[in-house]
Amino acid sequence: MNNVDLLKQIRRILVLAKTSANYSKDPFDQERLAEIVKIATDILTDGVPEHGQALQAGFTEDAGYITPxxxxxxxxxxxxxxxxxxxxxxxxxxxxxxxxxxxxxxxxxxxxxxxxxxxxxxxxxxxxxxxxxxxxxxxxxxxxxxxxxxxxxxxxxxxxxxxxxxxxxxxxxxxxxxxxxxxxxxxxxxxxxxxxxxxxxxxx
The missing domain is CATH 3.90.79.10 (Nucleoside Triphosphate Pyrophosphohydrolase)
Incomplete structure (x- = not known):
């Protein structure tokens, strides 16, 4: 899998998790979704080291429903x-x-x-x-x-x-x-x- 495809898949995971966390009222769901976000961002940093940290920082600053x-x-x-x-x-x-x-x-x-x-x-x-x-x-x-x-x-x-x-x-x-x-x-x-x-x- 090349870097572009990897980024798109990780982005989809992050979007789903962060959007779900924005609407969820269950504290246990919030905790699990936060863990998913952390795992995805760790994969991003390790999988695309030349871009990962900067891209991760820019994306994780977004809150709520993630849009283009x-x-x-x-x-x-x-x-x-x-x-x-x-x-x-x-x-x-x-x-x-x-x-x-x-x-x-x-x-x-x-x-x-x-x-x-x-x-x-x-x-x-x-x-x-x-x-x-x-x-x-x-x-x-x-x-x-x-x-x-x-x-x-x-x-x-x-x-x-x-x-x-x-x-x-x-x-x-x-x-x-x-x-x-x-x-x-x-x-x-x-x-x-x-x-x-x-x-x-x-x-x-």
């Missing part, structure tokens, strides 16, 4: 058709502007906020471009499941501002992409979106 997480991204092009990317300050890798959606804001509001925080740009959303499900991928082990929502936008005003998340923003051609942060943006996603007919939306 939402990530929003903005695709902006210049007149030459090049795409705007931001460079992560910590890793040096590049991605489309965006990030996790926060509670209390709509997908569009989250996308606008993330774009401003990472680029200093005020943009206008033009339309939905695509929705990807990270469970369809097999290249990077990810314990959590993410729905990645992509929007097309155009710049209204602003310029890049120094911030704690990104080092710079720069346009690249789809044929000459920089080193991408694959957990944020992949070449395959970009090619899929670029191949869409005008006005079409990709939904996975």
């Amino acid at each position: 997480k939402v990530d929003v991204r903005i695709l902006i092009k210049n007149e030459a058709g090049e795409i705007l990317f931001v460079q992560d300050r910590r890793t040096g890798e590049w991605s489309l502007p965006g990030g996790f959606a926060e509670i209390g804001a709509s997908p569009v509001e989250n996308a606008l906020r993330e774009t401003y925080e990472e680029t200093g740009l005020i943009v206008q959303i033009e339309r939905l471009l695509g929705i990807f499900d990270t469970d369809k991928r097999r290249d990077i082990p990810q314990l959590a499941q993410y729905y990645k929502i992509f929007f097309v936008a155009k710049i209204q005003s602003g310029s890049f501002k120094k911030n704690i998340e990104t080092k710079q923003a720069k346009y690249f051609s789809i044929d000459d992409l920089p080193e991408l942060s694959k957990q944020r943006t992949t070449r395959e996603q970009l090619i899929e979106l670029e191949s869409l007919d005008e006005g079409s939306v990709f939904i996975e």
Whole structure:
């Protein structure tokens, strides 16, 4: 069994146990379910040592009914058709502007906020471009499941501002992409979106 399949099976055990614990009123059930969670997380750490501890920490922080997480991204092009990317300050890798959606804001509001925080740009959303499900991928082990929502936008005003998340923003051609942060943006996603007919939306 490869790491991706192992992660998915462990995730299913964790989801069932944590969700059941959230609704159970029986203290003995709570105790047994907590033990199941501990066993599953121990297997995760031992079975996928290169990712296990970080993935375990991120997953076990969730409480209640476990659901997929939402990530929003903005695709902006210049007149030459090049795409705007931001460079992560910590890793040096590049991605489309965006990030996790926060509670209390709509997908569009989250996308606008993330774009401003990472680029200093005020943009206008033009339309939905695509929705990807990270469970369809097999290249990077990810314990959590993410729905990645992509929007097309155009710049209204602003310029890049120094911030704690990104080092710079720069346009690249789809044929000459920089080193991408694959957990944020992949070449395959970009090619899929670029191949869409005008006005079409990709939904996975």
